[in-house]
Amino acid sequence: MSRIGNKPITVPEGVEVKIEGCTVTVKGPKGTLTREFNSNMKITQDANVIKVERPNDEPNNRSLHGLTRTLLNNMIVGTTSGFERKLEINGVGYRAQKQGTKLNLTLGYSHPVVIDAPEGITFDVPSQNEIIVKGIDKELVGQTAAVIRTKRPPEVYRGKGIKYAEEVIRRKEGKAGKK
Numbered sequence: 001m002s003r004i005g006n007k008p009i010t011v012p013e014g015v016e017v018k019i020e021g022c023t024v025t026v027k028g029p030k031g032t033l034t035r036e037f038n039s040n041m042k043i044t045q046d047a048n049v050i051k052v053e054r055p056n057d058e059p060n061n062r063s064l065h066g067l068t069r070t071l072l073n074n075m076i077v078g079t080t081s082g083f084e085r086k087l088e089i090n091g092v093g094y095r096a097q098k099q100g101t102k103l104n105l106t107l108g109y110s111h112p113v114v115i116d117a118p119e120g121i122t123f124d125v126p127s128q129n130e131i132i133v134k135g136i137d138k139e140l141v142g143q144t145a146a147v148i149r150t151k152r153p154p155e156v157y158r159g160k161g162i163k164y165a166e167e168v169i170r171r172k173e174g175k176a177g178k179k
Contacts, residue, residue, distance in 0.1 A: 003066075004065075004066040004069055004070060005052055005054065005065030005066040005068070005069045007069065008049045008050065008051050009049070009050040009051075009052075009069065009072060009073050009076060010048060010049060011045075011048040011049070011050060011076060012048075012076070012080055014028060014029055014080070015027070015028040015029075015076055015079060015080060016028075017045060017050060017076070019043050019044075019045055021039075022036055022037045022038065022039045022041070022043075023035070023036045023037075024036075024037060024043060024072060024075070026072075026075040026076055026079050027079065028076070028078075028079025028080050028136075029079070029080060030078070030079050030080065030081075030082050030136050031079055031120070031136045032079070033075045033078060033079055033136060033137060035071060035072075035075060037068050037071070037072075038064050038068065040054065040055055040060075040061050040064060041053070041054060041061075041064055041065065041068045042054070042055070043068070043072070050072060052065060052068050052069040052072065074138045074139075077138075078135075078136040078137055078138055079136055082134060082135065082136050083134070083135060083136070083137075083138045083141045084132055084133065084134045084135075084141065085132070085133045085141050085142060085144075085145035085164070086130065086131070086132050086133075086164070086165035086166075087130070087131040087132075087133070087145060087148055087149065087162055087163065087164060087165065088129060088130060088131075088162070088163055088164075088165050089105075089107075089128075089129045089130070089131070089161075089162050090129070090154070090159050090160055090161060090162075090163065091107075091108065091152075091158075091160035091161065092160075093106065093108060094106060094107050094108060094129070094152070094160070094161075094162075095128035095129065096125050096128060096129070096130070096131050097125065097128070098123055098124070098125040099114075101116065101117045101122070101123070102114055102115065102116055102117065102123075103115040103117070103123045103125070103131065103148070105148075105151060105152075105162075107151060107152040107161075107162070108152070108160075113151050115147070115148060115151070117144075118140060118144060120135050120136060120137055120140060121133060121134070121135040121140060121141065121144050122134045122135065131148060131162075133145045133148070145164070148162060149162050149163070149164065154167075154169045156169065156170065156171060156172045157171070157172055157174050159171060
């Protein structure tokens with residue numbers, strides 16, 4: 001039995017949810033998100049409570065039950081408060097600059113790395129070694145942060161590179177000297 005899928009979702013004030021078949025549109029103070037869900041899942045709304053139900057206990061439907069509920073909840077949270085992902089840059093000479101909607105990274109290459117912000121994503125650079133990716137779509141925020149991280153992933157010997165703020169890099173000792 002899915003514990004997450006059975007939880008009802010409470011819709012806060014100022015958020016409008018429109019369910020048309022298997023397409024759900026959520027309109028909130030920060031923006032609008034639309035997503036198409038699997039047609040097996042039954043999404044119902046009573047006043048300000050949304051429930052997700054599955055037709056039977058087949059493994060495919062069981063796995064979609066909790067996923068559908070979580071994706072729907074993330075849409076509501078995203079349109080009310082939004083999501084953000086923090087990245088840190090470690091390394092001598094490594095830095096980030098915001099140029100309009102673009103992010104300009106100096107990462108030790110012979111050229112600067114320029115990343116365009118996808119639609120619905122904004123970059124915030126409070127300091128040269130910090131990047132904050134903000135948006136209303138949790139999936140897009142995470143994907144954009146992952147793309148930035150791939151430009152120079154953290155290395156295990158000196159810890160140089162781009163890492164998530166909450167990420168812990170397990171450091172290696174390096175070569176042991178002769179005895």
